[in-house]
Amino acid sequence: MVTIELAQKAANPGQAECEIFTQKSDIDEIAESYNNLGVTYHVHGMVEMAINKYKQALTMKPSLTEAINNLGAAYYYIGEVDLAIEQWKEALSLDSSLAQVHSNLGVAYKAQGNLDYAIAELKKVLEIDPTDAYTDFILAEIYQTQGRFLMALKFYSKFLELAAPEDDYSVKVANERIHWLREEAALLN
Numbered sequence: 001m002v003t004i005e006l007a008q009k010a011a012n013p014g015q016a017e018c019e020i021f022t023q024k025s026d027i028d029e030i031a032e033s034y035n036n037l038g039v040t041y042h043v044h045g046m047v048e049m050a051i052n053k054y055k056q057a058l059t060m061k062p063s064l065t066e067a068i069n070n071l072g073a074a075y076y077y078i079g080e081v082d083l084a085i086e087q088w089k090e091a092l093s094l095d096s097s098l099a100q101v102h103s104n105l106g107v108a109y110k111a112q113g114n115l116d117y118a119i120a121e122l123k124k125v126l127e128i129d130p131t132d133a134y135t136d137f138i139l140a141e142i143y144q145t146q147g148r149f150l151m152a153l154k155f156y157s158k159f160l161e162l163a164a165p166e167d168d169y170s171v172k173v174a175n176e177r178i179h180w181l182r183e184e185a186a187l188l189n
Helices: 004-009 013-022 027-043 047-060 065-077 081-094 099-112 115-128 133-145 149-162 168-188
Strands: none
Touching: 027 047, 027 065, 047 065, 065 081, 065 099, 081 099, 099 115, 099 133, 115 133, 133 149, 133 168, 149 168
8 A cells, every 4th residue: 555655755746646646556456546646645635636636536446535625635635525525425425433523513513603413413422432532522512512512511521531631622622612612501500
């Protein structure tokens, strides 16, 4: 399998592409290589080039869910949320166990204001991976936005139980929001 390292070694991503494809003969490997090049372009801020590579990967292997997810992420990055959602739905039609795709879809729905759809997708993430702290945080934000303060408290608290040490800022925000929610709850009683 080709790694992104090969593309990163070359100063010119086009040169890396030539190196990769002179070494490949299997269509699946070439599709994965296009996807990996897309990731490299995306990481370096060349999102339109990334989109092109993801599409090339999918032309060769339409069922490559990683490329479908990445294409959705690229569309989301450039503000094409509807196109991103289409891609993520397509990926999930091929494999409904992809937690990252459910998460991406939930975040996109949240951005559109479709909070019930967002909650449904994010709950699917937690069914697949109950230890996904990031998802707990997003759900807490949604519930807080909806005025469902007890649910928000529950998910902020769960986030704090699972948060990694490097999540300092998010931990601080969650603690501040828990404090605020508790004060709001006290005022309501």
